[in-house]
Amino acid sequence: MAPILKLPIIDLSSPDRISTANSIRQACTEVGFFYLINHGVEEELRVRVFDESRKFFSLPLQLKLNLSRKEYRGYTPLDASSSKSEGDSKESFYIGPLEDITTQCKLNQWPSEEILPSWRPTMESYHRKVLSAGKRLLSLIALALNLDEDFFEKVGAFNVPAAFLRLLHYPGELESSNEDIYGASAHSDYGMITLLATDGVRGLQACFILVNTFLEKQNQPRIWEDVQNLEGAFIVNIGDMMERWTNCLFRSTLHRVMPAGQERYSVAFFLDPSPDCLVECLRSCCSESRPAR
Ligand SMILES: O=C(O)CCC(=O)C(=O)O
Numbered sequence: 457m458a459p460i461l462k463l464p465i466i467d468l469s470s471p472d473r474i475s476t477a478n479s480i481r482q483a484c485t486e487v488g489f490f491y492l493i494n495h496g497v498e499e500e501l502r503v504r505v506f507d508e509s510r511k512f513f514s515l516p517l518q519l520k521l522n523l524s525r526k527e528y529r530g531y532t533p534l535d536a537s538s539s540k541s542e543g544d545s546k547e548s549f550y551i552g553p554l555e556d557i558t559t560q561c562k563l564n565q566w567p568s569e570e571i572l573p574s575w576r577p578t579m580e581s582y583h584r585k586v587l588s589a590g591k592r593l594l595s596l597i598a599l600a601l602n603l604d605e606d607f608f609e610k611v612g613a614f615n616v617p618a619a620f621l622r623l624l625h626y627p628g629e630l631e632s633s634n635e636d637i638y639g640a641s642a643h644s645d646y647g648m649i650t651l652l653a654t655d656g657v658r659g660l661q662a663c664f665i666l667v668n669t670f671l672e673k674q675n676q677p678r679i680w681e682d683v684q685n686l687e688g689a690f691i692v693n694i695g696d697m698m699e700r701w702t703n704c705l706f707r708s709t710l711h712r713v714m715p716a717g718q719e720r721y722s723v724a725f726f727l728d729p730s731p732d733c734l735v736e737c738l739r740s741c742c743s744e745s746r747p748a749r
């Protein structure tokens with residue numbers, strides 16, 4: 457059994473924004489993971505998203521394959537989700553930005569209304585709500601970085617945010633006893649922030665290492681700790697782009713999903729800046745003694 461990682465709890469609705477920002481700074485510099493509570497996404501909506509996700513993944517494979525992933529939107533079956541030889545035992549479905557001034561909004565794929573009538577409105581509603589929570593969280597993250605609260609808005613990160621919802625299903629029964637098969641093998645997320653909801657089945661682990669530079673990370677022994685679910689909270693983690701944006705002040709922490717011997721569902725929301733937003737070392741994160749990397 458891996459030790460349990462104790463994560464800080466951040467209250468998105470706390471009136472004391474300065475102290476919340478300080479807690480976020482500590483969480484992001486030390487672990488790169490925290491729980492987010494009072495985020496405004498109703499429990500009832502989360503339950504519906506998981507219900508609809510279960511319904512979709514229970515459909516016959518051919519129906520799911522009709523929505524095979526194109527332009528980062530749609531269905532990825534088991535075994536094809538990883539390019540690594542070890543393989544990840546999961547299937548997934550991506551939903552991209554909903555409101556988009558480019559053609560991107562037409563790229564989303566939706567299961568037919570005859571088969572899953574509430575699917576699209578449920579996912580759209582969740583996408584909008586989590587995006588709104590994510591933007592509010594980023595205003596606190598800006599404060600945590602000694603920037604103006606509306607910094608990310610001002611630099612255009614929210615013009616057309618690259619906000620992707622990823623529904624995940626880990627089937628549980630493994631066809632192989634191969635120890636190299638994971639639910640999701642070790643990775644860091646590539647973007648700004650991720651807001652993750654799980655069904656409570658264990659499996660998620662984060663890797664805690666003391667150093668925080670890209671090269672040094674490769675050579676460190678990996679110590680894995682369990683990230684437990686906290687009822688009603690999002691598990692938030694920092695991605696690689698945010699690590700770079702902050703000159704490696706914030707950590708993009710390696711994580712993975714171990715097979716739990718049980719079916720598992722999760723829903724990740726990856727919030728990245730608008731593609732036209734310039735990402736360059738934040739002025740509050742560099743100094744003479746800490747030059748931009
Ligand atoms: O399923 C999970 O708990 C984590 C998923 C994840 O890390 C990802 O999709 O990037």
Ligand SMILES: [Fe+2]
Nearest residue numbers: 643644645711
């Ligand atoms: Fe991840």
